[in-house]
Amino acid sequence: MIQSTELPYQRDQFYRRDRRSVPAARRLAEWALRFWGLAEWTRAEDVALCTSELATNALLHGVPPGRGFLLRVRYDGAVVRVEVHDSGDGVPRIPEGPPDAAEGGRGLLLVSALSDKWGVGERNPGKVVWAEFAR
Template sequence: MKTETGLPYQRDQLYGRDRHSVPAARRFAVWSLHYWGLAEWGRAEDVALCTSELATNALLHGVPSGRGFLLRVRYDGAVVRVEVHDSGGGTPRIPEDPADAAEGGRGLLLVSALSDKWGVGERNPGKVVWAEFAR
């Protein structure tokens, strides 16, 4: 499913560094799926949960004081992609030792388990952490 220009459907929303941003980002992702007619899609809850995890990680590790993050949800008819753009440094990773997951990284374990692919891209400043879900 693409627009008249051949580009994928895309929804963007900016969020501030605030604890209310995570549930708002999740609602926005769910709303986007409804908007595109994917409300009954079997993976909508996976998309919602991964959006929450990526937004939480951005707030905890990637959003300096006075800044926020961008949530981008894209759909091209075959794949839903959730991207969280932040201005923080570092590269998110899944802990290699399960004992280290007690200190953090469990959110990325969920993203890795629920999505088909996930990764980290560069932006200046910061990074883009994304997850994809095949339809």
């Protein structure tokens, strides 16, 4: 892999619709942070956890059978941004009321609590769910 020495840094990886894709996506985010010299950053674990949550949500709600998702991790010197691109319908939102322990519902709550901002962007087909972490 060739890595640019100029900002912004970016790493993209496509993952299949497979439960093993979630830990693989988290490992990629952790690797990118290490590669960019951010492994000791106090928010590195937050980035890794949010990557897992966004990838999990994509697999559960946004990736139709036969498709996958794209993970993009980007660093511009001030902000780390994690994006998960999928081809599913719907707009992710934080559920109202307490999360159901059996069914989940905590993923976007965690992303909202740990990131500085998060949101959903349009993509054809599908959407991009992202989270940003200021350095």
